[in-house]
Amino acid sequence: MGQVTVRVGGYSHPVSCEDGQEAHLVSLAAEVDRRVHSVRSMGGQFGENRLLLLAALLLADEVHDLRIELSAARAGQPTADNPVLAERLTRVAERIEGIAAGLQRP
Structure with missing residues (x-):
């Protein structure tokens, strides 16, 4: 089992993954970190949990929009x-x- 340490929102997090998936996991964490920085740029004081929640909601919203677009594209x-x-x-x-x-x- 692979193990990597990712940095999100200025905090380090050790995470396990399948062997060979380490680079992919680091890439995913970098995407989450970009959303955390986006939330921080909006202003306000947020704790780590709140930052991660808001970043996750941003990502979930993007996934939702992409699913709608994909469904429409498949339907022509x-x-x-x-x-x-x-x-x-x-x-x-x-x-x-x-x-x-x-x-x-x-």
Whole structure:
């Protein structure tokens, strides 16, 4: 079993993980740490528990939004949050279909 020490919000935390997952875990902790710094930049005095809670809520909100976008993308629907991306993906898909059709011609 792997073991790493990660720093989040200025505190060190020893964490166990599966062998080979150490770098991934460090990367995840860095993402949480970015959210902690984001919460701190909003002002206010928060203890470590509160900082981690708010950072977790920010991450959960992002995951929620990504799930909605993924579901819409799988259903072939443009997302309300990013119609420009949806339009760009539609144009890319049309170009790919054109190239595929050209390859199928004798």
